[in-house]
Amino acid sequence: MNSESLILFFIVAVVLVGGALIFSSLVPPKSFNPQKSEPYECGIPTQGKTWLQFNVGYYLFAILFLIFDVETVFLFPWAVIMKTGGIAAFVEIIIFFTILGLGLLYAWKKRALIWE
Amino acid sequence: MAFDIYDFTSFNQTIDKALYDNLPPILAMLTEMVIIGVVFLLFYALVGLFLVYAERKVCAFIQNRVGPNRVGPYGIFQTFADFIKLLMKELIPINKADKILFNLAPFIVIIASFMAIAAIPFGKGLHAIDLNVGIFYVMAVSSLGVVGILLAGWSSNNKYSLIGAMRSGAQIVSYELSVGLSMVTMVILAGSMQLSEIVEAQRNGWFIFTGHVPAFIAFVIFLIASTAETNRGPFDLAEAESELTAGFHTEYSGIKFAFFFLAEYMNMFIVASIAATIFWGGWMPLHIPGWEGFNIVMDYIPPFFWYMGKTLVVIFLMMWFKWTFPRLRIDQLLKLEWKYLLPINLFNIILMALIVLMGWHF
Amino acid sequence: MNAIINYLKELFGGIKTLLTGMKVTGYYFVHPRQIITQQYPENRKTLKMFDRFKGEVSMPHDENNQHKCTACSICEINCPNGSIEVISKQVEKEDGKKKKELDTYIYKLSMCTFCGICIKVCPQDAIVFSQGFEHAVFNREKLIKTLNKPGSSLKEKVKE
Amino acid sequence: MENIITNNSIQQEEYIVNMGPQHPSTHGVLRLKISLKGETVENIEPHCGYIHRGIEKMCERLTYQQIIHLTDRLDYLSAHTNNEAVCLLVENALQIEVPERVKYIRTILDELTRLASHQLWWCAFGMDLGALTTYFYGLRDREKILDIFEETTGARLLQSFNVPGGLMNDIHPNFIGRVKEFITYFRKKLPEYDELLTGNVILKERTTDIGLLTLEEAINYGVTGPSGRASGFACDVRKHHPYSAYDKVEFKEILYTKGDSFHRYKARVEEMWESMKILEQLIDNIPEGDYAVKMKPIIKLPEGEYYQRVEAARGEFGVYVLSTGEKYPYRVKFRSPNFSNLSAINKLGAGHKIADLVAIGGSLDLVIPDIDR
Amino acid sequence: MNNEQLKEKIQSIDSTINIVEGKQYLELNVVAENLSKTALMLKNNADLSFDYLICLTGNDLPDAYSVVYHLESTKHNHLVVLKVKADSRENPVLDTVSNIWITADFHEREVYDLIGITFTNHPDMRRIFLDEEDWIGYPLRKDYTDNNIITR
Structure with a gap:
């Protein structure tokens, strides 16, 4: 099989979930109760809106992730030819890593790696 | 070597040829697709069911319990x-x-895990698609699940779900890196993706050796990183049952919940099979230099069993983690990644x- | 340099404690003999409760269908929850004397807290704790029990 | 979307999450109303009363013997200790000297109760932190104690074994042997607790420096029991106001000074060792004698006020009785340790993360019926 | 300090306090307006330093609503009982001690909930157990009636 057939897997997965959902929404018995479709909050009616501006401390981590994830993508092609690339590839990657390592060190020292 | 008798390449080609010879090309292709689809669907469902059962048994034994034992012998049903x-x-x-979005979420988790399975080699020639960037593809697709x-956490209109989803975001964003980088390490050794x-490349010995x-x-x-990426074990912050009741899938009921559950186990299977492939030689049998008799016996065990065996061992390790350790807190999770795993990983690649x-x- | 040593120390120290934990769980995984689960409904036959187990209040009857309750209602007075109700009747004896005798001894299991005061205060030891513990019923009314069997009478020896 | 952009005040809006009454980490029906800022807890407001049964009111209509079975239902994990408090109060008020045998047996059962309670706390604490296996190990060992209880008292949890003037029954002939067996068994199993959880780096990280309570605060909040002693509050009633046979045994009062979650954890684990020491000292020396003194069927306390304190598994349990000389008390008040311990939760939890709040709640070891009464 | 020394000491500081030798402990009776002052004195005096409020009980006595404070000093290991009666029977009001012993915060809410004594200056005077909105009456009062109370 060639890579176009990935679409097949996509379709099978969609059919699997969709079929089960349709089955499950038609066949099982239903009962109605106004409390049932309340969002669960330990049995207490929700106070205030759920979708507020939510303060999560991972903004910095997302930025760091972007940097390092792009780096990982760069690393893959290098990793493939490392065996044949010889000393030149090694030296180049050392330089690359030094820069990145300094970046990480900078973030570390700047206390960006602490979740607030 | 002796285990080359279990080469499925020719078997695949025979079927392929037989179909295309006897049917018009379009129909042949469709038949082929249906066969593969059904086979993988069955495999997917069976692995999912088995893993759920295995998890329950493993945790039961660890906890001095019997585990499921009512439906069928030893509760296998x-x-x-x-x-x-x-x-x-x-x-x-x-x-x-x-x-x-609420209904879309189970689709996405299942699609991500199902598509990742496509690229996994279960034996020589026994895989659906042999991509030349296979490892990269699996990593990319499986991380779609997040x-x-x-979506599930956000769309539920539930505060616990939202907090769980936010945690999950931070978590996957971080651990994606470590998974990728440790794969890079092995790609260097293998020289191929x-x-x-x-x-x-592990014909003469598993990479781990x-x-x-x-x-x-x-x-x-x-x-560690893949345990975290699959939201399991000590890293199950997104569900964090004692903190967020059930985290992102609090509001999901019935079969929708089952899909999240299934996807979790399938993700576990996928990362375990990747681990088995790149570290433990995939379907390669265990060889100990010098023990010729032993090696020959090992060769006659079909590669599929080798493959599943290794995968299950890794899965067992992950279950063992889960049932031993307390959960980490979100900031410790990030600390572990950014202060320990990432630097060590970078250093390790150079090494x-x-x-x-x-x-x-x- | 010190920082790096500390860093490594922390790392390996941490890993070591994790492995100790895994050792414990691993030990139990490979020792299925340590399993303590009781297969409850299956082991019903062999399941033996302790003699003193406070299952439910019951009134032992001997082979002549006789019990020891004189309907003095001390248990009823002492019960903190009002779960005992002693209904007595006046019976005319052969010698013409009227005597109080037990008619029905009602025990509301649903209200009992098993404090054991009734059994402790009973002057005749007419009631005891029996060892039945399967109290689940489909209807709450079934938990209101009559302890004296139909047609039972007072034991002769106690009468004196 | 428009709404979010234009409405600036939305940032000030509190993100309120209810933890409980139906929540895995509250060990009962306690409701904590938490204001969040991201993951950080800003303010905790406990709402109790979900199982308020009016026990104090009920006691006003019950005789002293009948009160005892209600005290079981306060802190059901230290049922025996609570029973004992009422009995001691009655005995002290009537100036009845109970036989030595009763004192010894009561003390042994006290310590077994404490062990059982701490075991359950240990497993629940592990579970709060996400280590689910601890739950089964703790329960497995607790089962042995419950069996001992069941054999002697007839009940596993709510024993009501004490009566004013002594005990319901004499101990079962197997009792001493079983307790000894348990001690040897548990001395082997307790180190496993340490291996699995105490030493674990994740637990240490999760609990160290979390929920700090200084000595002054602990006293001010009235946080007693192991939680208070982790802050250095020497509040062990067994040591400072000995009752029953506690004046005859040697034991350490576990005191730490730091007062964080980890030391509250540690204090309890160490207390288990101490409890076993006490058991070992007493179990071989139970004197012969009666298991109860004869009491009048109707107990009337002389007019006046009485207060009796005992050390339950979670702290100081007190009974206050105002008697008018009737057979019913005029007023009964139970000073439940958890009620005071709960009041410190805002102090402990504010500023930490949700996960820490769960750890703090676990380390305080709250039993909700005791709070609500 | 034993009870006698304690009595002398307290008497020497504030002679208005009526001290009674109780069954177990010293009982200090103070009037409602002196409560805050006395409580503060008991806590802050170096020789007394009653820093630990063990228990706070509200009582519905036949003549008045009263509150009983069991106080202990963790430094000197002595214990007294402080008693105070609310002046009014219709609208019992007392000063709070929650600014002196924080643990009184919850206990006073409990007393308010069950006996109905209002504490002034309390930071959060709401019911603690019963429903704020729809519970009528104060259950621990002697005249409280409810259909479910079993009377013998």
Whole structure:
């Protein structure tokens, strides 16, 4: 099989979930109760809106992730030819890593790696 | 070597040829697709059911319990019964939930895990698609699942779910890196991203043995990071049952919940099979240099069993983690990644590059 | 340099404690003999409760269908929850004397807290704790029990 | 979307999450109303009363013997200790000297209760932190104690074994042997607890420096029991106001000074060792004698006020009785340790993360019926 | 300090306090307006330093609503009982001690909930157990009636 057939897997997965959902929404018995479709909050009616501006401390981590994830993508092609690339590839990657390592060190020292 | 008798390449080609010879090309292709689809669907469902059962048994034994033992001998049909029960449960609509996203989320988690399975080599020639960037593809596709988790948490209109989803976002964003980098380490050693070639490269010994210390470190990091990526074990912050009741899938009922559950186990299977492929030689049998008789016996065990065996061992390790450790807190999770795993990983890659450069590996 | 040593120390120290934990759980995984689960409904036959187990209040009857309750209602007075109700009747004896005798001894299991005061205060030891513990019923009314059997009478010896 | 952009005040809006009454980490029906800022807890407001049964009111209509079975239902994990408090109060008020045998047996059962309670706390604490296996190990060992209880008292949890003037029954002939067996068994199992959880780096990280309570605060909040002693509050009633046979045994009062979650954890684990020491000292020396003194069927306390304190598993349990000389008390008040311990939760939890709040709640070891009464 | 020394000491500081030798402990009776002052004195005096409020009980006595404070000093290990009666029977009001011993915060809410004594200056005077909105009456008062109370 060639890579176009990935679409097949996509379709099978969609059919699997969709079929089960349709089955499950038609066949099982239903009962109605106004409390049932309340969002669960330990049995207490929700106070205030759920979708507020939510303060999560991972903004910095997302930025760091972007940097390092792009780096990982760069690393893959290098990793493939490392065996044949010889000393030149090694030296180049050392330089690359030094820069990145300094970046990480900078973030570390700047206390960006602490979740607030 | 002796295990080459179990080569499925010719078998596949025979079927392929037979179909195309006897049917018009379009029909042949369709038949082929249906066969593969059905086979994989069955495989997917069976692995899912088995893993759920295995998890329950493993945790039961660890906890001095018997585990499921009522439905069928040793309770082996328990998960079947549970599946039917979940299928027959009402899907409860949630007030003010974002209906489209709420229903989309289970699709995404299942699609992500199902598509990842496509590229996994279960034996020589026994894989659906042998991509030349296989390892990259699996990593990319399996990490799509987090989108489903984020959507599920966000769309539920539930505060616990939202917090769970936010945690999950931070978590996956971080651990994606470590998974990738430890894979890079092994790609250096293998010199290829094609999964079948990586396995072939381990013909003379599994990477975990031939790769010296860096391979071992990479394996440990991969194990930790992939446990985190699948939202399991000590890293199950997104569900964090004692904190967020059930986290991102609090509001999901019936079969929708079952899909999240299934996807979790399938993700576990996928990362375990990747670990088995790139560290433990995939379907390659265990060879101990010098023990010729032993090696020959090992060769006659079909590669599929080798493959599943290794995968299950890794899965067992992950279950063992889960049932031993307390959960980490979100900031500790990030600390572990950014202050321990990432620097060690970077260092490890250089070490591995050095070893490959000097030809120190076996 | 010190920082790096500390860093490594922390790392390996941490890993070591994790492995100790895994050792414990691993030990139990490979020792299925340590399993303590009781297969409850299956082991019903062999399941033996302790003699003193406070299952439910019961009134032992001997082979002549006789009990020891004189309907003095001390248990009823002492019960903190009002779960005992002693209904007595006046019976005319052969010698013409009227005597109080037990008519029905009602025990509301649903209200009992098993404090054991009734059994401790009973002057005749007419009631005891029996060892039945399967109290689940489909209807709450079934938990209101009559302890004296139909047609039972007072034991002769106690009468004196 | 428009709404979010234009409405600036939305940032000030509190993100309120209810933890409980139906929540895995509250060990009962306690409701904590938490204001969040991201993951950080800003303010905790406990709402109790979900199982308020009016026990104090009920006691006003019950005789002293009948009160005892209600005290079981306060802190059901230290049922025996609570029973004992009422009995001691009655005995002290009537100036009845109970036989030595009763004192010894009561003390042994006290310590077994404490062990059982701490075991359950240990497993629940592990579970709060996400280590689910601890739950089964703890329960497995607790089962042995419950069996001992069941054999002697007839009940596993709510024993009501004490009566004013002594005990319901004499101990079962197997009792001493079983307790000894348990001690040897548990001395082997307790180190496993340490291996699995105490030493674990994740637990240490999760609990160290979390929920700090200084000595002054502990006293001010009235946080007693192991939680208070972790802050250095020497509040062990067994040591400072000995009752029953506690003046005859040697034991350490576990005191730490730091007062964080980890030391509250540690204090309890160490107390288990101490409890076993006490058991070992007493179990071989139970004197012969009666198991109860004869009491009048109707107990009337002389007019006046009485207060009796005992050390339950979670702290100081007190009974206050105002008697008018009737057979019913005029007023009964139970000073439940958890009620005071709960009041410190805002102090402990504010500023930490949700996960820490769960750890703090676990380390305080709250039993909700005791709070609500 | 034993009870006698304690009595002398307290008497020497504030002679208005009526000290009674109780069954177990010294009982200090103070009038409602002196409560805050006395409580503060008991806590802050170096020789007394009653820093630990063990128990706070509200009582519905036949003549008045009263509150009983069991106080202990963790430094000197002595214990007294402080008693105070609310002036009014219709609208019992007392000063709070929650600014002196924080643990009184919850206990006073409990007393308010069950006996109905209002504490002034309390930071959060709401019911603690019963429903704020729809519970009528104060259950621990002697005249409280409810259909479910079993009377013998």
